[in-house]
Amino acid sequence: MVSAIKQADRASARVPSGAAPAPLRRLTILGATGSIGGSCAQVIAAAPGKFSVVSVAGGRDGAALARRAIELKAEFAAVADPASYADLKSGLAGSGVEAAAGPEAVCEAALREADLVVSAIVGAAGLEPTFAAVAAGRTVALANKETLVCAGSVVMATAARAGTVLLPMDSEHNALFQAIGSRDPDTIAMMTITASGGPFRDWSADRIAAATREQALAHPNWVMGPKVTIDSAGLMNKGLELIEAHFLFGLPPDRLDVVVHPQSIVHGMIAFADGSLIAGMASPDMRTPIAHCLAYPERIASGVSPPDLAALGRLTFERADLGRFPALGLAIDALRAGRGAPTALNAANEIAVAAFLDRRIGFGDIARLVERAVSMMEAAGELMTPGSVAQALAIHHIAGERTRSLLA
Numbered sequence: 001m002v003s004a005i006k007q008a009d010r011a012s013a014r015v016p017s018g019a020a021p022a023p024l025r026r027l028t029i030l031g032a033t034g035s036i037g038g039s040c041a042q043v044i045a046a047a048p049g050k051f052s053v054v055s056v057a058g059g060r061d062g063a064a065l066a067r068r069a070i071e072l073k074a075e076f077a078a079v080a081d082p083a084s085y086a087d088l089k090s091g092l093a094g095s096g097v098e099a100a101a102g103p104e105a106v107c108e109a110a111l112r113e114a115d116l117v118v119s120a121i122v123g124a125a126g127l128e129p130t131f132a133a134v135a136a137g138r139t140v141a142l143a144n145k146e147t148l149v150c151a152g153s154v155v156m157a158t159a160a161r162a163g164t165v166l167l168p169m170d171s172e173h174n175a176l177f178q179a180i181g182s183r184d185p186d187t188i189a190m191m192t193i194t195a196s197g198g199p200f201r202d203w204s205a206d207r208i209a210a211a212t213r214e215q216a217l218a219h220p221n222w223v224m225g226p227k228v229t230i231d232s233a234g235l236m237n238k239g240l241e242l243i244e245a246h247f248l249f250g251l252p253p254d255r256l257d258v259v260v261h262p263q264s265i266v267h268g269m270i271a272f273a274d275g276s277l278i279a280g281m282a283s284p285d286m287r288t289p290i291a292h293c294l295a296y297p298e299r300i301a302s303g304v305s306p307p308d309l310a311a312l313g314r315l316t317f318e319r320a321d322l323g324r325f326p327a328l329g330l331a332i333d334a335l336r337a338g339r340g341a342p343t344a345l346n347a348a349n350e351i352a353v354a355a356f357l358d359r360r361i362g363f364g365d366i367a368r369l370v371e372r373a374v375s376m377m378e379a380a381g382e383l384m385t386p387g388s389v390a391q392a393l394a395i396h397h398i399a400g401e402r403t404r405s406l407l408a
C-alpha cells in the first residue's frame with residue numbers, strides 16, 4: 001500500500017496534474033549582432049526551455065543578422081540600413097524568418113508582442129526603437145546607455161506613465177539595481193560606479209593624448225564593441241554612465257560618484273544613511289548582468305562563475321584623475337549643467353569617437369572637440385531641456401553638425 005502511494009507520487013511528479021509547463025519568456029533583441037547581442041545568444045543557449053526569441057534587429061550587417069536570427073530561431077529580423085536588406089533576405093532564404101529593413105522596421109521589431117525587449121543598439125540610433133518599446137509598456141532591459149543620456153527625462157517620464165519596467169543591463173547599473181533591492185531609495189547617501197581605468201590608467205596626460213587606435217582598443221578587462229571601448233579608454237564611458245545612473249535612479253549629481261577599481265570585480269556600491277556600504281560584485285563578464293535581466297526576477301545559470309576573492313587576493317580602489325581624463329570631467333560638467341547638455345555631449349562624442357576610429361583625429365582631440373561643440377551650443381542658447389524624443393534628436397543633430405564643422 002505504502003509503495004503504491006509512492007509510485008503514484010512518482011507518477012504525478014512526472015506528469016503534474018493540470019500544471020502546464022512554464023511558458024517560455026519571449027524576447028526581442030535590438031542590437032543582436034553586436035557584442036551584447038552575442039552574449040545574449042550565449043546566455044539563451046545555456047538556458048534551454050527558458051526563452052524564445054520573437055524579433056532581432058541590427059544596424060547594417062545583414063548577413064550576420066540573418067545568422068543570429070537563425071541561431072536564435074527568431075520570427076522576425078529587421079536591419080536598420082535598407083542597403084543591407086538583400087544580404088539579410090538571402091541569408092534567411094528557406095529559414096521561414098520574416099525579413100524587413102529600415103528604421104521603421106527596427107521600431108516594428110521593438111513593438112512586436114514580447115515579454116522583454118533588450119535594448120543594445122549602440123549610440124543614439126537606439127533611441128527611437130527603445131522609446132517605442134518603453135512607451136508601449138514593454139519591459140525593457142537597457143544595455144544602450146545613450147538612450148538615457150540623450151533623452152533621459154523624456155524616457156523616464158514616459159516609462160512612469162506607461163508603467164514600464166526598466167532593467168539596467170549595463171554592469172555597473174545592474175550591480176546598483178541589485179544592491180538597492182527592496183531598500184528605501186531615500187536612504188541612499190551616495191551611489192558609486194567603478195571604472196577599470198582602461199588601458200591608459202597609468203599613462204601620463206601627454207602619452208594618453210597621443211595614443212593610437214590600437215592602444216585605445218586594447219581594453220585590459222572587458223571585451224566590448226569599438227565605440228564603448230574607446231569611450232572606456234578616456235573614461236567618457238564612465239561619465240555617460242553617471243548620467244545614465246542619474247536618470248535611472250533619480251539621484252542628484254552630488255550623490256553620484258566614480259572610483260577607479262582596476263580589477264573590475266566590484267561594479268557598483270551604495271552607501272546608505274547609516275554608513276552601510278553595499279557592493280555589487282561579479283566577474284567582468286556581461287553574461288552575468290544579461291542573465292540577471294533576461295530571467296528577472298528569477299535567477300538562471302549564466303555560465304559565469306562568481307569571483308574567487310581569495311584567488312584574486314587584492315581589490316584596489318583609487319580616485320579618478322580628471323586632469324589626465326578630461327572626458328570624464330566634461331561629462332560631470334554636463335550632468336551638473338543638465339538641460340540639453342548631456343544630449344549635446346553624447347552627440348559630439350559619437351562624432352568625435354567615429355573620427356578617431358577613422359584615424360582622422362588623435363585621442364586627445366576627442367575631449368577637445370566635445371568641449372568645443374558643447375560650449376558653442378551653450379553660447380548659442382541651444383541647450384534647452386528636451387521635452388520629447390524629437391527635441392532630443394534635434395539637439396543631437398545640431399551637436400553632430402557643430403562637431404563635424406569643427407572637424408572640417
Ligand code: MG
Nearest residue numbers: 170171172241
Ligand atoms: Mg558599463
